[in-house]
Amino acid sequence: MANGYAGKILVVDLTKRATSTLKTEDYKDFGGGHGIGSAVFFDLCKDKTVKAFDPANVVTIMTGPIQATMAPYGSGRAEVQGIGAQGYPIEWFTRSNFGGRFAGQLKFAGWDGIAVTGKADKPVWIDIRDGNVAIRDASASGDGLWGLDTVEAEKRIYELVRGKDPVDWTIYGGRDSGRSALNPGVVGCGPAGENLGRVASLIHEGGGGAGQGGFGGVFGSKNLKAISVIGTGGLDIADPKAMMDARKWAQEAIWDIRELKPNLPGMWDMRPAAAADGGAVRDIAYRGNGCLACTKLCHGGRSSTGLAPGSHCFDTWYSAQSAGKWGHPEVDAGAAADRLQRLGINAWEGSVALPWLVSLYKKGILGPGKQIDSQLPFDQVGTDAFNKVYLEAVAYRKDIGADLAEGVARAAEKWGRYEEDTTSGTLALCAHGYAHHYDARTESEWGFGTALGERDINEHDITWVLYWYTSFVPLMGAKHVKTAKEMVEMIGSTLLPYKDPMMLDFSDEGIYSDAMVKLVSWHRAYTRFWKQSAMYCDWGIADWLNPYTKDYKGLTPEIEPKFYNAVTGQHISFEDGMSMGTKIWNLDRAIWALQGRTRDLDKLDEWQFRTGAPAAHSTYEIPYVMTVFENGEWKYKNVWGRHLDHAKFEDFKTRYYKFEGWNEKGIPTRATLEKHGLAKVADELAAAKKI
Amino acid sequence: MTEETKKKDYTRREFVTGVGGLGLGAVLGGLVGSSFLLPDKVLAIPASQGYLLVDTKKCVGCDSCMLACSLVHHGSTSFSNSRIQIVQNPFVTFPNDIEQNQCRQCPYPACVDACPTGANHVDTAHGNVRTVDPAKCIGCERCVNACPFTPSRALWNSQEKHAQKCDLCAETPYWNEKGGPGGKQACIESCPMKAISFTKEVPVQKDAGYDVNLRKTDGTAELGLPLGDDGKYTKSQVDAARAAAAAMAAASKAAPKH
Amino acid sequence: MGRRSIVAVLLSLAVAAGVLLALKSASAATAALGIRGAPRLLFDSAAWAVWLAPFAALFASGFTRRQEPRIIDRQVLRHDDAAILQHWAHAAGTLILVGSGIALGIRGFLPRLVAGTYADGVAFNIHFLGAVLFVFGSFYYAGNTLMSGRLSEHLPHDVGSSLRVVAAHYSAVLGKGKFPAEGKYFASEHLTYPIAAVGSTLILLTGLIKVAAHGANIPGGLMGAVTLTHDITAVVLGLYLVAHAVAGALVPWSWPLLRSMLTGLVPLDYVREHHAGWYRELTSQTRPEPDDEAAKHAATAS
Numbered sequence A: 001m002a003n004g005y006a007g008k009i010l011v012v013d014l015t016k017r018a019t020s021t022l023k024t025e026d027y028k029d030f031g032g033g034h035g036i037g038s039a040v041f042f043d044l045c046k047d048k049t050v051k052a053f054d055p056a057n058v059v060t061i062m063t064g065p066i067q068a069t070m071a072p073y074g075s076g077r078a079e080v081q082g083i084g085a086q087g088y089p090i091e092w093f094t095r096s097n098f099g100g101r102f103a104g105q106l107k108f109a110g111w112d113g114i115a116v117t118g119k120a121d122k123p124v125w126i127d128i129r130d131g132n133v134a135i136r137d138a139s140a141s142g143d144g145l146w147g148l149d150t151v152e153a154e155k156r157i158y159e160l161v162r163g164k165d166p167v168d169w170t171i172y173g174g175r176d177s178g179r180s181a182l183n184p185g186v187v188g189c190g191p192a193g194e195n196l197g198r199v200a201s202l203i204h205e206g207g208g209g210a211g212q213g214g215f216g217g218v219f220g221s222k223n224l225k226a227i228s229v230i231g232t233g234g235l236d237i238a239d240p241k242a243m244m245d246a247r248k249w250a251q252e253a254i255w256d257i258r259e260l261k262p263n264l265p266g267m268w269d270m271r272p273a274a275a276a277d278g279g280a281v282r283d284i285a286y287r288g289n290g291c292l293a294c295t296k297l298c299h300g301g302r303s304s305t306g307l308a309p310g311s312h313c314f315d316t317w318y319s320a321q322s323a324g325k326w327g328h329p330e331v332d333a334g335a336a337a338d339r340l341q342r343l344g345i346n347a348w349e350g351s352v353a354l355p356w357l358v359s360l361y362k363k364g365i366l367g368p369g370k371q372i373d374s375q376l377p378f379d380q381v382g383t384d385a386f387n388k389v390y391l392e393a394v395a396y397r398k399d400i401g402a403d404l405a406e407g408v409a410r411a412a413e414k415w416g417r418y419e420e421d422t423t424s425g426t427l428a429l430c431a432h433g434y435a436h437h438y439d440a441r442t443e444s445e446w447g448f449g450t451a452l453g454e455r456d457i458n459e460h461d462i463t464w465v466l467y468w469y470t471s472f473v474p475l476m477g478a479k480h481v482k483t484a485k486e487m488v489e490m491i492g493s494t495l496l497p498y499k500d501p502m503m504l505d506f507s508d509e510g511i512y513s514d515a516m517v518k519l520v521s522w523h524r525a526y527t528r529f530w531k532q533s534a535m536y537c538d539w540g541i542a543d544w545l546n547p548y549t550k551d552y553k554g555l556t557p558e559i560e561p562k563f564y565n566a567v568t569g570q571h572i573s574f575e576d577g578m579s580m581g582t583k584i585w586n587l588d589r590a591i592w593a594l595q596g597r598t599r600d601l602d603k604l605d606e607w608q609f610r611t612g613a614p615a616a617h618s619t620y621e622i623p624y625v626m627t628v629f630e631n632g633e634w635k636y637k638n639v640w641g642r643h644l645d646h647a648k649f650e651d652f653k654t655r656y657y658k659f660e661g662w663n664e665k666g667i668p669t670r671a672t673l674e675k676h677g678l679a680k681v682a683d684e685l686a687a688a689k690k691i
Numbered sequence B: 001m002t003e004e005t006k007k008k009d010y011t012r013r014e015f016v017t018g019v020g021g022l023g024l025g026a027v028l029g030g031l032v033g034s035s036f037l038l039p040d041k042v043l044a045i046p047a048s049q050g051y052l053l054v055d056t057k058k059c060v061g062c063d064s065c066m067l068a069c070s071l072v073h074h075g076s077t078s079f080s081n082s083r084i085q086i087v088q089n090p091f092v093t094f095p096n097d098i099e100q101n102q103c104r105q106c107p108y109p110a111c112v113d114a115c116p117t118g119a120n121h122v123d124t125a126h127g128n129v130r131t132v133d134p135a136k137c138i139g140c141e142r143c144v145n146a147c148p149f150t151p152s153r154a155l156w157n158s159q160e161k162h163a164q165k166c167d168l169c170a171e172t173p174y175w176n177e178k179g180g181p182g183g184k185q186a187c188i189e190s191c192p193m194k195a196i197s198f199t200k201e202v203p204v205q206k207d208a209g210y211d212v213n214l215r216k217t218d219g220t221a222e223l224g225l226p227l228g229d230d231g232k233y234t235k236s237q238v239d240a241a242r243a244a245a246a247a248m249a250a251a252s253k254a255a256p257k258h
Numbered sequence C: 001m002g003r004r005s006i007v008a009v010l011l012s013l014a015v016a017a018g019v020l021l022a023l024k025s026a027s028a029a030t031a032a033l034g035i036r037g038a039p040r041l042l043f044d045s046a047a048w049a050v051w052l053a054p055f056a057a058l059f060a061s062g063f064t065r066r067q068e069p070r071i072i073d074r075q076v077l078r079h080d081d082a083a084i085l086q087h088w089a090h091a092a093g094t095l096i097l098v099g100s101g102i103a104l105g106i107r108g109f110l111p112r113l114v115a116g117t118y119a120d121g122v123a124f125n126i127h128f129l130g131a132v133l134f135v136f137g138s139f140y141y142a143g144n145t146l147m148s149g150r151l152s153e154h155l156p157h158d159v160g161s162s163l164r165v166v167a168a169h170y171s172a173v174l175g176k177g178k179f180p181a182e183g184k185y186f187a188s189e190h191l192t193y194p195i196a197a198v199g200s201t202l203i204l205l206t207g208l209i210k211v212a213a214h215g216a217n218i219p220g221g222l223m224g225a226v227t228l229t230h231d232i233t234a235v236v237l238g239l240y241l242v243a244h245a246v247a248g249a250l251v252p253w254s255w256p257l258l259r260s261m262l263t264g265l266v267p268l269d270y271v272r273e274h275h276a277g278w279y280r281e282l283t284s285q286t287r288p289e290p291d292d293e294a295a296k297h298a299a300t301a302s
Helices: A025-030 A033-044 A102-108 A151-163 A215-221 A240-252 A316-322 A333-343 A347-362 A382-398 A408-414 A418-424 A445-453 A462-475 A485-490 A514-531 A559-568 A572-594 A646-660 A670-675 A679-687 B003-037 B063-073 B110-114 B142-144 B185-191 B235-252 C004-032 C047-062 C081-102 C118-148 C160-172 C187-212 C220-250 C252-263 C268-274 C278-285 C293-301
Strands: A007-011 A019-023 A059-062 A076-085 A091-097 A114-118 A124-129 A132-137 A185-188 A200-202 A208-210 A223-231 A234-236 A287-289 A299-303 A429-430 A625-630 A633-639 B052-054 B076-078 B087-088 B098-101 B120-123 B128-134 B156-159 B162-164 B197-201 C068-070 C076-077 C263-268
Touching: A007 A025, A007 A033, A007 A132, A019 A025, A019 A572, A025 A033, A025 A572, A033 A076, A033 A091, A033 A114, A033 A514, A033 A572, A059 A215, A076 A215, A091 A200, A091 A572, A102 A185, A102 A223, A102 B076, A114 A124, A114 A223, A124 A151, A124 B076, A151 A185, A151 A200, A151 A223, A151 A333, A151 C252, A185 A215, A200 A215, A215 A223, A240 B063, A240 B185, A316 A347, A316 B098, A333 A347, A333 A382, A347 A382, A347 A408, A408 A418, A429 A445, A445 A514, A445 A646, A462 A485, A462 A625, A462 A633, A485 A625, A485 A633, A485 C047, A514 A572, A514 A646, A559 A572, A572 A646, A572 A670, A572 A679, A670 A679, A679 B003, B003 C047, B063 B076, B063 B087, B063 B185, B098 B120, B110 B120, B110 B197, B128 B162, B142 C118, B185 B197, B197 C293, C047 C118, C047 C187, C068 C278, C076 C268, C081 C118, C081 C220, C081 C252, C118 C187, C220 C252, C252 C263, C263 C268, C268 C278
Parallel strands: A007 A114, A124 A223
Antiparallel strands: A007 A019, A059 A076, A059 A114, A076 A091, A091 A208, A124 A132, A185 A200, A185 A223, A200 A208, A234 B076, A287 A299, A625 A633, B052 B197, B087 B098, B120 B128, B156 B162, C068 C076, C076 C263
């Protein structure tokens, strides 16, 4: 297919131990990544109501056209999709993704993506060497991968693919055939996944991970330990010169180490991320680390201790609690993060579960001989010793870990605590069994987007500028580089095709307004296409406030189509991408409808309607300053403290459904689906009597 | 045989024999002559007018250089076609987790010497870079095997079936910039860390001559990354960081909780 | 005659052994230059031998007297000394070239069998040895053929009738009908001779340019074309060689001819049976040429 596409999608049926291929060409209308993944899932998973651990579930790992190219954000990302184990009460079809080098190896091996279905009769791993795909024995009597932690398994696969001490080029095939001096790209599950944890992640290179959704457990249910890929080929770029020019253009608007400028307050450092355990204070040297071809370098660094390579941000949130919440600053954050990643446990889940468990322990509900009987040493919470037994309990289903491996939502239900604790907020779930992240009460595109979807959306863009930056400026005693009006006008002008600054009104009325309906719709489409299908990294775009450009104007909406078109040779506009995003969002919504989605499941956990208090486990203990339009003027205002209103939220949903062209139950109508070229999806919905 | 044909035959025979004899004499004479006239014939290989230096403690392993190298030379991105190879193992401790394997443009290039066809040659038109003319390459891979470094810096292009190596971007048909020793190099231009640099001076012919500290004069210190030649923090970096941490701790103790 | 053939073969072997020795001693010298255990390439260090070979061959052909075929004691002198020498020099050269050529592979088409600078260095040097023999054999043949005016003996005359003869010949092989009355050379040989001649000329020419490239800077475009031509021609000649070896050595009815490539003589009965045309020609002529001592010697030696 060329022009940024490898041209083929690998389908592996583990039950039959057979491989086949799909033509990427047949899915080109979905752009790449998530769009193609959803479409492939739709085609291959005949019964969308199967459970996550059913062999009929289909897991896709998909790339888009910009992967393995010089596009500065996202070249190394791979989108993971399928029916996730984590969703509650229904195991929704969901997504996650991870960075690193896997996507590059995959495309250079000639594959745009992989779809895995079925279940192997005993543990296996998939060994891809260019066009050669082998399903190998991962059991103790075979390659001995099953039971290993994610790091040991990946190291072992390096050896299996390249030999013990490879120094020179490894030749794959005959004498004149392809060769590589690199290690393969590997993604796999740890013990948590092998033991069918719903909180099990997929890990790549020790710290890159697809956590949310529980795809580690889905791998485990398929008896699939890991996928390894080595690619010795190349990827044709439609316009190499345009791509190099675009790269130069983008690099000039990204920090230049020869001429560093101070960062804007609260804006995520566009600079190499620290290693989980490194830094001059501890005199543990480290390097920053970048995903493939990235210039942002926020992938966690690697230190001289070798702990938790690549772990960063919420990979280390759990371990950071040792010092920040439990009073154990002596504990090495890298060590705890390392345990979590090696066991393959979803880092975000770990950080919501523990404060809740501690609160139950303190209330005398949980503990030795208590209502929730546990021998875990909660008196030592935060220590290295506690971290070890607690995380291992979750991974190996020991003690209350057997329940926690099911995810906190299911554990709470089993323990009869779900209603009480999600109403009070001690168990701070946002929606669908996923932990609270950015605040639904203050930041609607995040919270409402999550409610309308199937997982914590984890899409930072508004968040960077209209929460982090706006909130940190007063905290640091700095001066805003833009007035609130200038800010919403600058960002509003990029909210194509609407170009409406009112979409950025986060006032008490604004969050339920028709303009907010548009913002949520815009955001669903923007992220579905540009982030998850074209697959620019969530941390790279949207670029809305940039210290290196004139007037701080970011690279959005120029950067998105610029690289996409250079790679594909197409001439799509930013808005074309938005249309594709809407289409993909509708396809996902249709899949959820087939799974049993109804209006009442578009919900947020109750505490968000009850409490205005800030102190859910992950609410940042700083003000939540956002842009509001009040009394005829724009201003920055701390909107912290408010809670949501059921009636207004329901009314918002009604207007949102209408805006998207969905029926009153929140299901896309035939007309809407057909408008997006999804007639066969409408047929399946009709056959299931959903429309 | 008539007299006439005999005569003709003799003429032909004389001619052929003559050509053979003269040629024999010329070749042998030339051989003897050259060995006398040029008794100490030394292969004078001009030094390259440019070299790539790297800093393996600074590299962040994003592989941008690899993709850029392949892209500007071939119009397609690839790991295997890159003439610089960033080999990393995330499970080895810093700083040994990354190797930046660049061509050294050796003063005495084994790859050039090994080439049986002159395909791998010193390109006098482009600052004496050691490079491969794919049209002359017969695919014997002697240069790939001859390179004394691992992985070999002369590499095999398995798609186009020829050897290739770093030419400091002298031949980059897919790039608008001028490359070569007098121009730009795609790996350097695309490196966000500037962990690759260019020099015209012949480096000291040791590993340390090509793997240098590029962190001293830019924003590395500001990013909190180690500055030492060995990849460690300098004493002053550690002292400053600890003093700052202590000051911050004192300030947060003094400040009221919100 | 047989003794001489043996001497010729032994001489060739001696040349090969000498070159191999040279190659072995050269490897120590290059190891010191930093190339990992690679032998010096004779194409670099001894290219003169390739240039010497054609002139030596022409010079030698100048002193060669060809003999006409004739009947000696129920045998026919088919191959004189010169024929035997040029054939086997050419054959040995070709076999060595094809063998080492296959080992070295053809870029983008036939993967190499040898890997590593030592192994492919040896393959190159063996290719060199083949080249010297091939060039010598080719030029010796060219010189001889040019002077004796025998070129027309080989060339196709009437393609149409030749094709009919070939068809009749192979029908007879399959048991249908009678063998046609073929001449000294089969019709099929006339037809395929141009392939051998043109192929050899091309491979010689391109090969010599490739040798020249070791000393001179020849433009890449030209070298690309030269290499491509060399490679394609090599494949064609390789296939020709297989056909030639099958028809001329493998099938039992060719064995008398193969023997004559060593002894010079074929039984008269064989000629009568397989080369009826030539037999008629030979028997209609009256010739002992009493002044030809070499022929007598050949006859007694066999």
